[in-house]
Amino acid sequence: MKKTYQNISLFFLFIILSSFLFYQYFHAKSAQEGEQTSKKMQVRIIHPKPTVLSEPFLFSARIYPIESALIFARANGFVQERLVDIGDQVKSGTLLARLSSPELEEQIKQAEAQVRLQEARVKLADLEFQRAQKLVTTGAVARSIFDEKQAEYQVALATLDLNKAQLMRLRKVFDYTNIRAPFDGIISERNIEKGDRINATDATPMFKLIRTNQLRVVVDVPQSQLFSIEKNAVANLSFAELPGRTFKIKFFRLAKEVDEDSGTMRVEFILDNKNNKLQAGLSGEVSIQIMENKNILLIPANALSVRDGKSSVVLVDKNSEIQFRAVVTGRIKSTNNVEILSGLSADDNVVINPNALLFPGQKVEMIAATNK
Known part of the structure; x- marks a missing residue:
């Protein structure tokens, strides 16, 4: 127990x-x-940095001749003679090639013979008309015979005019067998050889002629940058293959319509190329000095995040509490800085490298970081 x-x-x-x-x-x-x-929780914060923005815009550029033409035949025939080749400089009216057209030549001969025949008929009709005119005044022939001879003469004249017009048309077509340059330039393409059969309906041009004493420099400017470019802005063209060299270009024209697919507008500049040192078809880079913009705010790129499909930042308010705020970014987007167009002020406390566990209203301790 x-x-x-x-x-x-x-x-x-x-x-x-x-x-x-x-x-x-x-x-x-x-x-x-x-x-x-x-x-x-401790967070590192910075203040958006007001900056004077004067960096140039950089665009990829394509170079085109100031004028170009695809030269087609306007008559059928065989290439009798080719007088130029690619790279040749020609003047306006220079003979580039000559076609042989036996069928057309035969038609011209027939038309010339028809004109000569009709001229003889006109002379005969004129003689008969003049004789009838004298006889009708004396009453030797009836008035009806005079009217008939007069009508025959007028018909002969009209037929002669028609034959001459036909001959002129054929001669004009024959002149098309002489292929001439429409302006001063350089032959950049040649697609014929002696003996080739040429038709006026061919889809392939005989030659391509370009004028390159001036060049068109074409760039596509995004909508976000259009309003920062002035017509008298300083613009320079450079090529990766020519390091250290730049070429001054002048504003020429713009399309005045933003392309729906690309969101860009075509802008063209003119480059003086009197010595033909640069060739059409090159690709380069255009630098355009923009209007100076003041009060641009920059924040470090690592302070920017995406929430609900929108650019946003994490802020610390005056009560040391976390807030999320959507912002609108500008053209500068690099590994270092991002331009903020709206949504922030220079006094805001912006968190850099925000922790994914942060939530709105959370109390935090701020540590100042440097905004370079």
């Missing part, structure tokens, strides 16, 4: 000690969690 009481006493003692130990453990754990909860 005594042993039973001892066992019961030991059991109750074990229960009391266990309860005490559990109490001490949970009390210490709660105190640790409370200490951790009361400790604020």
